[in-house]
Amino acid sequence: MTDTPYEVTADRRASHALAWLLLVPVLLVAYPPLYNRSDPQLFGVPFFYWYQLAVIPVSVVCTAAVYRAGRRRRSGGSR
Amino acid sequence: MSAHVVEIGVFVALFVAVSVLGFVAARWRRPSSMEHLDEWGLGGRNFGSWITWFLIGGDLYTAYTFVAVPALIFGAGAAGFFAVPYTIVVYPMVFYVLLRLWSVSHVHGFVTPADFVRARFGSPSLALVVALTGIIATMPYIALQLVGIEAVLKTLGVTGHVPIIIAFVILAAYTYNSGLRAPALIAFVKDALIYLVVLVAVIWIPAKLGGWNVIFHAADATFAKTPNPGDGSLLAPASQLQYATLAFGSALALFLYPHSVTGVLASKDRGTIKRNMAALPAYSFLLGLLALLGYMAIAAGTKPLPTGATLTATDGTVIGPKTDGNTVIPLLFDQMFPHWFTGVAFAAVAIGALVPAAIMSIAAANLWTRNVYREYLRPDATPAQEARSSKIASLVVKLGALVAILALDPQFSIDLQLIGGVIILQTLPAVGLGLFTRWFHRGGLVAGWAAGMLAGGWMLWKVPQTVVTAGGPKVVREHFGGSAFKLGELGFDTTLTVYVGFLAVVVNLLVAVVATMGLRAGGVADGEDATRSGDYEADAGDPQVHGLDVHLPESIKQEPVQY
Numbered sequence: 001m002t003d004t005p006y007e008v009t010a011d012r013r014a015s016h017a018l019a020w021l022l023l024v025p026v027l028l029v030a031y032p033p034l035y036n037r038s039d040p041q042l043f044g045v046p047f048f049y050w051y052q053l054a055v056i057p058v059s060v061v062c063t064a065a066v067y068r069a070g071r072r073r074r075s076g077g078s079r
Numbered sequence: 080m081s082a083h084v085v086e087i088g089v090f091v092a093l094f095v096a097v098s099v100l101g102f103v104a105a106r107w108r109r110p111s112s113m114e115h116l117d118e119w120g121l122g123g124r125n126f127g128s129w130i131t132w133f134l135i136g137g138d139l140y141t142a143y144t145f146v147a148v149p150a151l152i153f154g155a156g157a158a159g160f161f162a163v164p165y166t167i168v169v170y171p172m173v174f175y176v177l178l179r180l181w182s183v184s185h186v187h188g189f190v191t192p193a194d195f196v197r198a199r200f201g202s203p204s205l206a207l208v209v210a211l212t213g214i215i216a217t218m219p220y221i222a223l224q225l226v227g228i229e230a231v232l233k234t235l236g237v238t239g240h241v242p243i244i245i246a247f248v249i250l251a252a253y254t255y256n257s258g259l260r261a262p263a264l265i266a267f268v269k270d271a272l273i274y275l276v277v278l279v280a281v282i283w284i285p286a287k288l289g290g291w292n293v294i295f296h297a298a299d300a301t302f303a304k305t306p307n308p309g310d311g312s313l314l315a316p317a318s319q320l321q322y323a324t325l326a327f328g329s330a331l332a333l334f335l336y337p338h339s340v341t342g343v344l345a346s347k348d349r350g351t352i353k354r355n356m357a358a359l360p361a362y363s364f365l366l367g368l369l370a371l372l373g374y375m376a377i378a379a380g381t382k383p384l385p386t387g388a389t390l391t392a393t394d395g396t397v398i399g400p401k402t403d404g405n406t407v408i409p410l411l412f413d414q415m416f417p418h419w420f421t422g423v424a425f426a427a428v429a430i431g432a433l434v435p436a437a438i439m440s441i442a443a444a445n446l447w448t449r450n451v452y453r454e455y456l457r458p459d460a461t462p463a464q465e466a467r468s469s470k471i472a473s474l475v476v477k478l479g480a481l482v483a484i485l486a487l488d489p490q491f492s493i494d495l496q497l498i499g500g501v502i503i504l505q506t507l508p509a510v511g512l513g514l515f516t517r518w519f520h521r522g523g524l525v526a527g528w529a530a531g532m533l534a535g536g537w538m539l540w541k542v543p544q545t546v547v548t549a550g551g552p553k554v555v556r557e558h559f560g561g562s563a564f565k566l567g568e569l570g571f572d573t574t575l576t577v578y579v580g581f582l583a584v585v586v587n588l589l590v591a592v593v594a595t596m597g598l599r600a601g602g603v604a605d606g607e608d609a610t611r612s613g614d615y616e617a618d619a620g621d622p623q624v625h626g627l628d629v630h631l632p633e634s635i636k637q638e639p640v641q642y
Contacts, residue, residue: 022171029164029326032319036157038312044292048313052163053367056360059167063174064357067350 018069025059083235086413089422090235090429093272094246097265097430101253104260115462119258119441119469121190121345128346128354130263134438135342135355136362137266139166139333141220142227142432145273145369150404152373153381156302156310158318160370161326166363169330174356177334177343179514179615181352184344186614191442192340192510193450199513201606202521203454208528209506210450213337214476216503217443219495220336221480224432224439226405226493229484231425233384234409240485246429251477254437255470259345262437269434272427274365276412280424281368284375284415294371297378312374317574321563324578332500332580335510337442338435348619376411383407390546392553398546436477444472494559498539501562501580505531508584508591514615520595521606527591535583538564542579 029035029052038046117124126134144162151159180195189195193213197206225243232242253261285291295312302311314322333339346352383402390398412424448469453460460468483495509524519527544560545552554560563576598605 019175022175025171026168029167030323032314032322036314036319044290044295046295046312048157049160049367049371052160052167053364055167056163056364056367059170060357060360063171063353063360066174067353067357 021062085418086422093426101261104257104264119466131346133266137434141435143223146405149373163367164326165329170356182617183614198609200521210446216499222483224436225484227432230405262434269430276424294378298374321576324581328578328581338439341442440473440476444469447472501535504580520598523591523595526594527587530590531587534586538579
């Protein structure tokens, strides 16, 4: 296939700068000994359960941050 | 059965309403013609954020999840909660990986992951391997959706095969008629119902039982009484590695499954996918709450329905009557809710089975059409012929699933699903890593795939199913008893277990790397890469992301195609 060059806009590359944030939720659950305990409890729910449920909003924040960073760079560019 | 009249009435009414919706879906966002795979199989490739959210959510959180995850918690405790870290890990990964697949697929008009592999590595054979792996892994998954419906019907006291055949005929008919639009539209109803049921359940049932404290105490007391040291509301030390590798491996497998790729490719731009990766964890939260229903069932004293068979160890010891764990959650609802709401809850499970079953059969059908039919049987197929081939293939796939459920022990489908997860993982180097690097040789990828399949099959074969009785652990089945492989089998001095799929994909990668180096050193010709680096970042509106008509053959290009 002939290679017609086209620009990969810099903003799309730049959004990768924050991409490491995506690793945060992964690392938080990757090592079960970290959270495999029952105390402290929350409303009678052992730590093991509410900790993992609590990582869910953290993952939302991280993913949203990466998405927004990509968008901000894009709209702040020459377009 | 008379006691369930109200439940059955509500259940049937909702089911019929949804079926009507499935047929009407063909008119929704109506294209000028359905006779094209982009329309029938990908809903016009134009789904926005909301539809995608419901579609992918409806796709990944199946009826089987609805009954099986809490059933796992009910039986084994903490180990069943792996579904939560699994869905935590999956979205950031999808965000990073499937975004690239979306871009390259829209530049080149790919419909399936195997289409991508074919272009990337210049190898129709590798694409065939990926396509067949996808089809084989998906079929038991469809069959499992029926297991979910069956569990509900059993609880309602409805037995016999007729109701499930009716449900499947309806499903097959509207998928044939409306393609991906049907599950996309039904997913709205499905999710609304499931959210309603789960939220009511996690507020209502703990209140009725006396609070979370009581629930977890009851669970601990029950697990303490069982002779099995592996169960409990915390993980046993030896199963922590299994927990993490199962979560991670399942997440990797999830986005390699053709049906999740279908959901992602049907969205209209990269922003839609990104927004969804941030919004989809709402379902994970729901799943976590749902899982805890297993403990509520323990506290409520729910007893699963017997299957009628007797559980016997391989040495002949009779352990007791066999029970169907999947009936636990339907029974809990029946026990706790007023009749009419039980009907709603059961309808939610059944409709929850229809959405993924439809998407899965469409995904498998697309693989068949693009990577077998058009590649090997009819290279000059027109888009209309492609669409027709997919429609028929979707019927065949569903029929196969139905026969599997009716003719074979449901346990067989569950075993096959377990194997399915392990084998779909073997496409990781070609599809997942292929999106990032072209380093692998096509021959190396095929060799790695074969090695991973063999290693995975062997390990699954070696896993026995054991039941711990008062007299010590008893083996009830010698082979295919689970996915937790004892590292001791490989000569390591440890009681640790690890997820089979994880080890198999490690073997796969090692062989792929070594074989690639060998083939390069031997100067064996490699395929040509038809993609360019910029393709992986392309977005809707970019010049290289063409309208839908570019890859249509000349013969029909003259006709005006309007989208």
